[in-house]
Amino acid sequence: MNVLITGGAGFIGSHVAVRLLTRGDSVVILDDFNDRYDPRLKEARIAHMFEDGKKPVVVRGDIRDRELVEKTMMEHKIDSVIHLAAWASVQPSIDNPYIYSDVNVNGTVVILEAARKAGVSRIVAASSSSVYGGITEFPFREDMNIMHPISPYAATKASTELMCATWNNLYGIPTTCLRFFTVYGPWGRPEMAIFAFTKAIIAGETIKMRGKETMRDFTYIDDIVQGVIGALDHANGYHVYNLGESDGVPLPRMISALESALGKKATIEEVPLPSGDIPKTLSDITRAKVDLGYRPSTNIEEGTKKFVEWYHEWHDRIFTQTKLD
Numbered sequence: 001m002n003v004l005i006t007g008g009a010g011f012i013g014s015h016v017a018v019r020l021l022t023r024g025d026s027v028v029i030l031d032d033f034n035d036r037y038d039p040r041l042k043e044a045r046i047a048h049m050f051e052d053g054k055k056p057v058v059v060r061g062d063i064r065d066r067e068l069v070e071k072t073m074m075e076h077k078i079d080s081v082i083h084l085a086a087w088a089s090v091q092p093s094i095d096n097p098y099i100y101s102d103v104n105v106n107g108t109v110v111i112l113e114a115a116r117k118a119g120v121s122r123i124v125a126a127s128s129s130s131v132y133g134g135i136t137e138f139p140f141r142e143d144m145n146i147m148h149p150i151s152p153y154a155a156t157k158a159s160t161e162l163m164c165a166t167w168n169n170l171y172g173i174p175t176t177c178l179r180f181f182t183v184y185g186p187w188g189r190p191e192m193a194i195f196a197f198t199k200a201i202i203a204g205e206t207i208k209m210r211g212k213e214t215m216r217d218f219t220y221i222d223d224i225v226q227g228v229i230g231a232l233d234h235a236n237g238y239h240v241y242n243l244g245e246s247d248g249v250p251l252p253r254m255i256s257a258l259e260s261a262l263g264k265k266a267t268i269e270e271v272p273l274p275s276g277d278i279p280k281t282l283s284d285i286t287r288a289k290v291d292l293g294y295r296p297s298t299n300i301e302e303g304t305k306k307f308v309e310w311y312h313e314w315h316d317r318i319f320t321q322t323k324l325d
């Protein structure tokens with residue numbers, strides 16, 4: 001396949017790129033390397049692919065640039081699109097809703113229109129567990145009514161799904177939206193809890209636990225990649241799938257797992273969960289198991305151990321050295 005991965009310098013996109021290149025697909029990455037978080041990490045993910053002999057085509061640009069997106073799809077004869085580029089994270093979307101709606105909604109429309117014009121035969125797009133918003137029935141199932149978003153970010157992800165459904169209805173391109181549940185692992189995003197807590201615990205700083213009742217279905221990156229590839233390979237019609245671990249992990253359990261992996265106790269300050277964040281997420285993954293052969297297999301204890309190993313090996317190389325050796 002000739003696969004375009006939007007947001008391919010990002011956390012999930014870079015892992016998906018490596019998996020596709022390993023199995024022999026051609027990969028084009030479109031990413032603007034923006035500074036929502038430290039772009040050195042994005043550069044390092046790409047540099048690491050090349051060091052490892054994986055050679056994607058890297059196009060630096062914005063998914064809202066219609067001409068560039070159309071040219072990229074045509075020039076590289078793209079037949080499959082994995083659309084992951086977005087502004088992620090709940091809290092910043094409350095402070096800056098415009099960039100979220102612009103990139104996540106308008107950018108998605110650009111991708112869908114360009115895919116139609118380029119004759120793309122399948123699309124996989126990133127949604128999020130945040131679309132479940134104020135729902136208090138667990139686990140979250142794909143057929144629940146998601147019209148109760150509690151953050152601009154969640155609303156943009158629900159809109160992504162609506163746009164994908166609309167384009168599928170109009171033009172019939174097989175399209176799958178994946179609701180990712182709190183993804184973590186090596187090369188993860190620095191502002192997410194597992195990364196930020198690891199850094200703080202090592203530095204002996206206090207970590208802020210947003211409610212000890214808060215529960216997240218933390219999902220290990222390798223499991224997510226398996227689900228994304230499964231969705232790509234099983235494309236037909238329009239579908240929405242939860243990709244989670246189906247394990248509701250209270251924050252204290254995640255912190256204990258990190259403490260064991262780091263061999264160091266955390267100093268914890270409990271603070272209230274900010275508005276916009278969901279108190280509890282838990283996925284029902286029956287649909288993805290049946291249709292995509294999705295089989296997540298990494299619990300939080302194993303996953304944090306792997307993350308901490310990566311952190312020790314890479315953090316300083318990425319963030320304190322200007323050039324990778």
Ligand SMILES: NC(=O)c1ccc[n+]([C@@H]2O[C@H](COP(=O)([O-])OP(=O)(O)OC[C@H]3O[C@@H](n4cnc5c(N)ncnc54)[C@H](O)[C@@H]3O)[C@@H](O)[C@H]2O)c1
Binds near residue numbers: 042084107128
């Ligand atoms: N990581 C998670 O826990 C999680 C959970 C739910 C949903 N998601 C969704 O999965 C997708 C990937 O998430 P991630 O964790 O890898 O995030 P990420 O921020 O690491 O990756 C997104 C990438 O998109 C790029 N990008 C953003 N705006 C762009 C634009 N206008 N043009 C081109 N590139 C642009 C960024 O530079 C970044 O490299 C996102 O759509 C996100 O909303 C992630």
